[in-house]
Amino acid sequence: MMHSVEIDCEHSTAVSDDGWGANEDIVTIQSESAWVLDGATGLGDINCTPCESDGQWYVTQFNEYLKNHIRDTDSSLEGIVNDGIRDTAQRFARFKQARELDDAHLPSATCAICRIENGVLDVFVLGDCSILIGRNNELFGRVYDSRIDPLDADVAHQMQTLVQEEGLSVSEARMECLPLLRANRRKKNKPGGYWALGMEPAASAQGLTRRYTLEERDVIYGMTDGFSALVDTYDQFMSWEAALGFLEQSGLEEGVEKIRQAEKDDPKCLMYPRTKPADDSTAFRAPLMPGVE
Numbered sequence: 001m002m003h004s005v006e007i008d009c010e011h012s013t014a015v016s017d018d019g020w021g022a023n024e025d026i027v028t029i030q031s032e033s034a035w036v037l038d039g040a041t042g043l044g045d046i047n048c049t050p051c052e053s054d055g056q057w058y059v060t061q062f063n064e065y066l067k068n069h070i071r072d073t074d075s076s077l078e079g080i081v082n083d084g085i086r087d088t089a090q091r092f093a094r095f096k097q098a099r100e101l102d103d104a105h106l107p108s109a110t111c112a113i114c115r116i117e118n119g120v121l122d123v124f125v126l127g128d129c130s131i132l133i134g135r136n137n138e139l140f141g142r143v144y145d146s147r148i149d150p151l152d153a154d155v156a157h158q159m160q161t162l163v164q165e166e167g168l169s170v171s172e173a174r175m176e177c178l179p180l181l182r183a184n185r186r187k188k189n190k191p192g193g194y195w196a197l198g199m200e201p202a203a204s205a206q207g208l209t210r211r212y213t214l215e216e217r218d219v220i221y222g223m224t225d226g227f228s229a230l231v232d233t234y235d236q237f238m239s240w241e242a243a244l245g246f247l248e249q250s251g252l253e254e255g256v257e258k259i260r261q262a263e264k265d266d267p268k269c270l271m272y273p274r275t276k277p278a279d280d281s282t283a284f285r286a287p288l289m290p291g292v293e
Contacts, residue, residue, distance in 0.1 A: 021041065112223070116288075158180065220286040227256070
């Protein structure tokens with residue numbers, strides 16, 4: 001018999017720490033679902049919306065859509081994301097300047113969403129956010145979409161070369177790499193490129209989906225790439241299993257502290273090549289408890 005479980009909201013925790021410019025991350029935890037959203041950093045001076053950035057506007061709108069529709073268990077997470085993209089795109093199209101933007105400047109975001117029903121966790125990841133599941137102090141599962149990583153690595157390498165060999169500052173190197181950043185952004189939601197929340201509902205079909213049977217003592221983590229950088233960029237731990245042990249003992253805030261210290265120790269982005277000095281760092285920890293039968 002499958003026992004009902006739900007998220008223990010009282011003992012759940014979350015962190016969202018500004019990195020570089022406007023914070024374009026959002027985290028939400030509910031009793032039967034949780035998610036993180038990471039808006040893409042703008043690549044120009046154009047801003048169509050009343051928010052600090054169009055990326056921030058996008059995740060705010062998409063977050064509200066999820067809050068209103070995530071409990072629709074007749075729809076899969078892919079279907080909800082598909083409808084959410086369509087709704088958000090239609091809202092964005094109402095802004096006067098929206099029709100003048102090309103693909104490099106249209107707002108987009110990545111997501112990691114999970115939902116519990118009848119003791120089963122459904123996971124949907126689109127872009128470089130991730131979901132981790134811990135069981136008995138060990139890593140039970142991780143879902144991460146790495147398709148954008150080669151594009152980011154190419155930019156980071158070129159920035160590193162400009163800083164190291166030509167003496168440019170990190171900001172100057174990023175400006176020099178704007179044409180490449182924009183070329184990469186135009187590969188969004190195209191075959192051979194990468195997939196993200198944007199203006200194309202069909203992108204939802206490219207999301208990574210997983211299903212896990214849960215146990216009452218499991219713990220779920222969701223994080224943006226600014227937090228998963230703890231392992232994936234800054235090598236603060238040799239494995240995600242080791243990182244999970246640290247986070248379980250010390251908490252999310254200590255994870256952010258390690259990230260910020262690594263960034264401070266490498267202000268020129270040479271030891272840890274990356275496309276900007278610091279990124280928004282957002283994560284949640286959601287322990288489980290028995291649900292109402």
